[in-house]
Amino acid sequence: MAKLILRDGVYQTLRKRIISGQIPPGAPLGEARLACELSVSRTPLREALRQLAEEGFVEYMPHKGARVARLTQELIREVFLIRESLEGVAAREAAKKMDPSRLVSLRERFEALRSSVAQGDLADVGDLIHEVLFSFCGNQRLLRLMSAYLGQVQWFQRMATKVPGRLRAAFREHDSILSALESGDPEWAESVTRAHIRNTLDDLLASFAAPKAP
Numbered sequence: 001m002a003k004l005i006l007r008d009g010v011y012q013t014l015r016k017r018i019i020s021g022q023i024p025p026g027a028p029l030g031e032a033r034l035a036c037e038l039s040v041s042r043t044p045l046r047e048a049l050r051q052l053a054e055e056g057f058v059e060y061m062p063h064k065g066a067r068v069a070r071l072t073q074e075l076i077r078e079v080f081l082i083r084e085s086l087e088g089v090a091a092r093e094a095a096k097k098m099d100p101s102r103l104v105s106l107r108e109r110f111e112a113l114r115s116s117v118a119q120g121d122l123a124d125v126g127d128l129i130h131e132v133l134f135s136f137c138g139n140q141r142l143l144r145l146m147s148a149y150l151g152q153v154q155w156f157q158r159m160a161t162k163v164p165g166r167l168r169a170a171f172r173e174h175d176s177i178l179s180a181l182e183s184g185d186p187e188w189a190e191s192v193t194r195a196h197i198r199n200t201l202d203d204l205l206a207s208f209a210a211p212k213a214p
Contacts, residue, residue, distance in 0.1 A: 008048075009044075010038055010040055010044050010045055010047075010048040011047075011048035011051050011052065013038065014029075014034075014048055014049070014052060014057075015052060015055075015057065015151065018052070018057050018058075018068055018155065019151065019154050019155045019158060020158065021158060021159075023068055024068065025068050025069060025070050025071045026067060026068060026070045027067060027068045028064070028065065028066075028067045029049060029058065029065070029066040029067055029068065030065065031045055031046065031049075031065065031066075049066050053066070055148075055151055055152070056069060056075075056151075056152050057069055057151065057152070057155070071156075071159075071208070073205055073208055076156055076201070076204060076205065076208065077201065077205065079149055079152050079153060079156065080153075080156070080197060080198075080200070080201040080204075082149055083146075083149060083153055083197055084194050084197040084198060084201075086142060086145055086146045086149075087130065087133055087134075087146070087193050087194075087197060088190045088193050088194040088197075089137070089139075089142060089190070090133040090134050090137040090139070090142060090146075090193075091133050091137075091177065091180070091181075091186075091189040091190050091192075091193035092186040092187070092189055092190040093136075093137035093138060093139060093142075093186070094132065094133045094134075094135075094136040094137045094138075094181060094189065095180060095181050095183075095184055095185060095186045095188075095189035095190075096184070096186055097136050097137070097138050098132075098136050098181050098184075099136070102132075102136070103178075103181060103182050106128075106129070106132065106178055106181075107178065107182065109126070109128070110126055110174070110175055110178055113125070113126060113171065117168065117171045122167040122168065122171075125167050125168075125170045125171035125174060126170075126171055126174035126175065126178075127170075127174070129174045129177050129178060132181075133177075133193065134146060156204060157200075159204060159207075159208075160200050160203060160204045160207075162207070163203045163204060163206075163207045165203075166200065166203050166204075169199065169203070170196070170200070173192070173195070173196035173199060174196070176192045176196070177189065177192050177193050177196060179192075180192050180193075
């Protein structure tokens with residue numbers, strides 16, 4: 001049990017650092033340095049790195065060891081395609097099952113955010129709506145499928161938040177998803193959810209392809 005806790009602690013620490021960008025894509029993950037930095041032996045470190053590799057965060061290079069996975073447009077596109085499909089279905093099902101009182105609460109939250117977003121405070125643009133879709137879709141298998149990709153989605157989402165204009169657009173799109181849920185229209189809910197994820201992907205890929213300033 002102690003070994004499992006130790007491994008999970010290393011795993012969670014490295015995962016959080018990768019998703020936050022503290023350890024950037026392509027950065028080497030030298031075992032000696034990390035073991036010293038995290039005050040652990042190499043055994044739990046290697047187990048954590050293997051788990052992160054299974055989730056797509058880490059890759060192994062011949063004769064060079066582990067590094068944070070390099071991001072490619074194709075990788076981002078593949079993950080977002082899966083995300084669009086799963087969240088689209090979740091939105092369709094949630095529109096049929098949402099509790100009216102929960103919808104009222106969500107609408108109050110969005111209206112409370114509106115003025116701050118308009119003034120440029122983009123700390124909260126209603127990302128909670130994504131959790132709501134899966135909470136109320138009533139499909140546990142769908143939730144388990146999404147959980148397999150959730151870490152990578154969070155990783156790419158963090159990058160998308162740095163794209164100029166994306167957060168303001170995200171608030172408007174989240175608002176549209178909520179309106180579709182309030183209508184109880186499954187087709188509309190799925191359509192606007194898919195559109196939101198495609199828009200995020202398009203902005204992210206455009207930014208990814210843009211030349212970097214010297």
